[in-house]
Amino acid sequence: MSAAARLPVIDVAVAVVQRDDGRVLLAERPRGKVSAGYWELPGGKFDAGERAEQALARELREELGVELDAAYPWLTYEHAYPDKRVRLHFFRVLGWHGTPHGREGQRISWEDPQAPSVGPLLPANEKLLKALRLPPVYAITNAGRYGVAEFMARLEQALEGGLRLIQVRETGMAPEQLAQFARRVVTVARRYGARVLVNGDETLARKVGADGVHLQADRLMRLSVPPSTRLWAASCHDARQLARAAALGADFVTLSPVLPTATHPEEPGLGWTKFTRLVHGYPLPVYALGGMRLELLETAMRHGAHGIALLSGIWDRVVAPRAEVRNS
Ligand SMILES: Nc1nc2c([nH]c(=O)n2[C@H]2C[C@H](O)[C@@H](COP(=O)(O)OP(=O)(O)OP(=O)(O)O)O2)c(=O)[nH]1
Ligand SMILES: [Mg+2]
Numbered sequence: 001m002s003a004a005a006r007l008p009v010i011d012v013a014v015a016v017v018q019r020d021d022g023r024v025l026l027a028e029r030p031r032g033k034v035s036a037g038y039w040e041l042p043g044g045k046f047d048a049g050e051r052a053e054q055a056l057a058r059e060l061r062e063e064l065g066v067e068l069d070a071a072y073p074w075l076t077y078e079h080a081y082p083d084k085r086v087r088l089h090f091f092r093v094l095g096w097h098g099t100p101h102g103r104e105g106q107r108i109s110w111e112d113p114q115a116p117s118v119g120p121l122l123p124a125n126e127k128l129l130k131a132l133r134l135p136p137v138y139a140i141t142n143a144g145r146y147g148v149a150e151f152m153a154r155l156e157q158a159l160e161g162g163l164r165l166i167q168v169r170e171t172g173m174a175p176e177q178l179a180q181f182a183r184r185v186v187t188v189a190r191r192y193g194a195r196v197l198v199n200g201d202e203t204l205a206r207k208v209g210a211d212g213v214h215l216q217a218d219r220l221m222r223l224s225v226p227p228s229t230r231l232w233a234a235s236c237h238d239a240r241q242l243a244r245a246a247a248l249g250a251d252f253v254t255l256s257p258v259l260p261t262a263t264h265p266e267e268p269g270l271g272w273t274k275f276t277r278l279v280h281g282y283p284l285p286v287y288a289l290g291g292m293r294l295e296l297l298e299t300a301m302r303h304g305a306h307g308i309a310l311l312s313g314i315w316d317r318v319v320a321p322r323a324e325v326r327n328s
Contacts, residue, residue, distance in 0.1 A: 013055035014043035023110040069095030077283035079124035135164040136307035169199035259291025279304040
């Protein structure tokens, strides 16, 4: 056992307070506390007998003078400092009242998680910022259903509507056709700053200039070394697979099937209760997959999901074009 593993773990509730414009509330650690001068997300240690949500509400009141109305559990991960280990229980704070201000004399600032202008941040927060850069919707291509030309039009429409993360998965295409299709998806995604993962094939992902690879669960379980692409994700269906993805350091996972799907309507799926149980305490962002519709995003988040993954529930939808997000 390493020295760090022997240190007791301190549970900490941490608030991800995000405005509609995506900016996140960061606070400077006050003078006199450990790591003074570092910037962090507001929060603090559980008091004896407190549950995570209670600690979160109390810390927001004490540190920022705001009352918590609604928070969804998000990631939970541990970080080892030289002299201690902390288990950070992150929550997305979606409702609060009052005006946040530094009640302990600390500076606070609403920051773009992509490029915070304050710092240094606590080293433990790096993973969190990476997770924050993942959008709420992950769309899986379905050109087999529409034909490539029609699909590309729908993809463009979804990108106009704000889609920023795509998985290329076309089981019916021959290799050359798939490569050509994946290239087209990457080209159009780039114009919107959207990221693309290719299902199952690292070599193809590199060849077409995609951001990474998305592995099926059986590949994940056989893997000894994680893919070296910028981004990688895996499909999980149970606790063992989730644990494996976490151990290998995936950027995110999908967990499925949550609800009955169009292709397997007779299968009940995990249901939200089991989904919540599986993702409770999990360190990586989880997209709920299976029977999802855009309307279910908030339900999924309430049950601990980072977001939702959609295969059919997105392309059928006519998304109103928003001229202002076009950056081609
Ligand atoms: N609040 C917060 N703490 C973090 C983050 N990342 C991280 O490693 N930590 C660590 C730093 C601290 O060792 C611990 C939280 O302790 P704290 O000093 O905020 O605790 P507290 O608010 O209860 O303060 P106190 O009662 O000890 O004065 O967790 C983060 O993003 N926010
Ligand atoms: Mg604190």
